Amino acid sequence: MxxxxxxxxxxxxxxxxxxxxxxxxxxxxxxxxxxxxxSSWKWGPIHSTDGHATAKGKVVVTQHSLQVRGSLSDTRGKGCSWVVLRWQSSGNGKWSSAGYWNCTPGTGTFRKNVGAPLQIKAKVCRGNSSRPTGWCTSWKTIYTQGG
Known part of the structure; x- marks a missing residue:
């Protein structure tokens, strides 16, 4: 037993x-x-107020920082589509920005290293080859540290 x-x-x-x-x-x-x-957060799509520009993408963790990756579509031959990015530094609290444009019908891509931000915002506009001129959305938060 x-x-x-x-x-x-x-x-x-x-x-x-x-x-x-x-x-x-x-x-x-x-x-x-x-x-x-x-390790990545999707954002978008964000459309310009006239509907002829669209941006979407993701925020990706890279080896040394965060990177905003995205695509910017233009549905009209006249004018350009713009996406403007703003991010706030976690080190000093200052804001930085970058703009990307697409002046041909179709989709283009962009990438921007943004360090270690507290938050990242984006807006989509219509414009010309040198700057956004109108039809902008309000700022949309695409990433916030910790949530």
């Missing part, structure tokens, strides 16, 4: 260890998936 109990106890312990190992592996897989999804 004692031998049978020892064998049964040994099998129960082996089954428990196997179950714990598979649970740990499942938790590790879930954590890896969560980390992968937390």
């Amino acid at each position: 004692r031998t049978g109990f020892r064998v049964l106890l040994g099998l129960t312990a082996a089954a428990a260890l196997t179950l714990a190992g598979s649970t740990a592996a499942s938790a590790e897989t879930a954590a890896t998936a969560a980390t992968a999804s937390a």
Whole structure:
């Protein structure tokens, strides 16, 4: 009877260890998936107020900073589509900005390294090849640190 109990106890312990190992592996897989999804945040689409310019993209964690990646579409041959980015530095609180334009019908892409910002905002406008001139959206927050 004692031998049978020892064998049964040994099998129960082996089954428990196997179950714990598979649970740990499942938790590790879930954590890896969560980390992968937390390494980029989608934003957009944002349309100009006249509907002829559209921007969308994602904020991606790179090795040294965050990077805004996106596409800017122009549906009209006359004028240009603009996306203007603003970001607030987490180091000194100052705002910086950059603008990208597309003056041909179709879609173009852009990338901008923004360091470690507290927040990033974007707006989409119509304009000419040197600056946005109108039909702008209000500023849309596309990333906020911590949430």
